[in-house]
Amino acid sequence: MRAEAKLGLILLLTPLLLWLSLLILIPHVDMFLVSLRERIGVGEYRISFANYLTFINEPLYLRTFIRTAVMSTLATMITLLIAFPVSYYIAKIARGRVQSALFLLCLVPFWVSELVRTFGWMILLRETGLISNLLQWAGLVDGPVEMLYNDAAIMVGLVYTSMLFMVVPLVTTLESLPDEVIEAGYDLGGGGGAVMREIVIPHAAPGIVSGCIVVFMLSLGNYLTPIMLGGKDSLWFTELIYSQFIVRFNWELGAAFGFLLLGLSSAIVWGMLKLTGQSLEKTMG
């Protein structure tokens, strides 16, 4: 390699390497070391797995952990079920201006901050909120209804927040499927269901998997939505991490929780890729 080219490469790579090492690699290594510390006195530490043992022995932590994983998986599936027909319509049925208008409509909610969007759901769902009032006005219920602070409210918020991240990869992969191929599916005797099952979904698989990975990770690591819509009754694992770090100053346990969450999301993403026979290159490239 010529000297200038080498210099150019180094200059171009520097920001990326700085980003990766300063903001991701070094904090994680340090966090991992913190998670392995056990406090035995004032300013005295020793290396042990005590933090991880605490997690296993305390049912609240373990249950919240599993709950978060199950709920995130469920949120991902619901998002997929809603986003797939929407994406199919945008990519394959809508034409021209309608197509771009619909796509834009999916994007519009993301122009306001997540906080405002979540607050919007609170306005709708709370006891004195729009839906409650509407039901009372229609005479369907006698008193005010509280729809906030439960798992369903969290689910609504999570699905709503993640929708775009599912729609974009789905629209992209579905658009790359030629109409001709779908028509051939019908022409050779396939009904709507068979064409969907044998042609559209296998073609969209990389998009489905990449959408699911992104949505799953976003849900798992979401903090704002579970806090605001879930309240005290619906704990989310990120809340536990926050409270260990900020409320209880127990950085050691918080770091251990952080690593457990990282392990969980990696394991589930890996499992999802194995299960669908996709590779990370295929879904992300």
Add this chain to the structure above:
Amino acid sequence: MSPDLECKNLTRRFGDTLAVDNVSFSVPRGSFFSILGPSGCGKTTIMRMIAGFLEPSSGDILIRGKSVVDTPPNKRPVNMVFQHLALFPMMNVADNIGYGLRRAGVAKPEIARKVEEALDRIGLPGIGSRKVNELSGGQKQRVAIARCMVLEPDVLLLDEPLGALDLKLRERLKVELKSLQAAFDTTFVYITHDQSEALVMSDRIAVMNEGRFEQVGSGQDLYYRPDTAFVAGFVGDTNRWSGRIERVSGDEMEMRTDSGMLMRGATHGRSLSEGDRADVFVRPEAIRIAHSAEELAHFDNRITGKVESILFNGAASRILVQDSSASGEIEVNLPQSGEFSGLSRGCEVQIGWSGAQGNCFAAGDA
């Protein structure tokens, strides 16, 4: 026996435009029928109506005597080979061919047997487990046909399936398609804008322009006895002169071209009268070339001109002759004998053709 495919007064409108205008035709069993026309003439629209992807605005489509207008595409006894073949990239070759059989609920061992058989027939045995994107253009083509043929359709539609291939392969596949059609003994309806594809393969050809059929006939009919000026100009190469008719007697006529040349032609039964504007079409191979005027004495059209350029193309070599009255260039086929191989640019030559070779049409309809 009812024909395999019959279209009656088929019409299709898109908003204000009339894409297919009252087209009627029938295709006898086991024949190769082509629809030939420039792009945008409505041939794909006809094809899509037959396959069931478009509803006709009016008219009827019958397959083996039964109307299929209300039948959805997946229930029609027609299959289609798409322009870009539309093989399913997510399946291997055997699954592609077996797709239609699976949809029809055929038992697995039966599917495997039929797929093997189809692969043998298209001359590609043992490629069943290959992926679609590992096939060459010609192999894909044959797989696409096999995928339709295992379903034993009454009619196979082919929508310019050779369009995306290179010339050499196209030439080979033309012959192959024709023999596949004979092997499967199925009615093929083929649409194309390439006249040579249509002429080589078809039993009958319909020439289509602006939503209407101009002429339906064999390749020879279209080439030697075109019904309309459009067909004369579209099928094969031709020289064309416009002018005004000076004299008509029986089948013969004389026209004064716009450049002032007097030329004889034949009306072939079309009603033309003195003073009409007309076009005369003469094929390049109908024009003789000679060194001296005496050799051409028996022709009623004779021109002296200069060789403008030589278009060497092997057996189909031509010269462009600029006639002395400067009424434009005339394309003339060079005889194969090599007698004129010494011609060069600027040489003076005599050319001539008989009046019967000049096909005359009333101007304005093309």
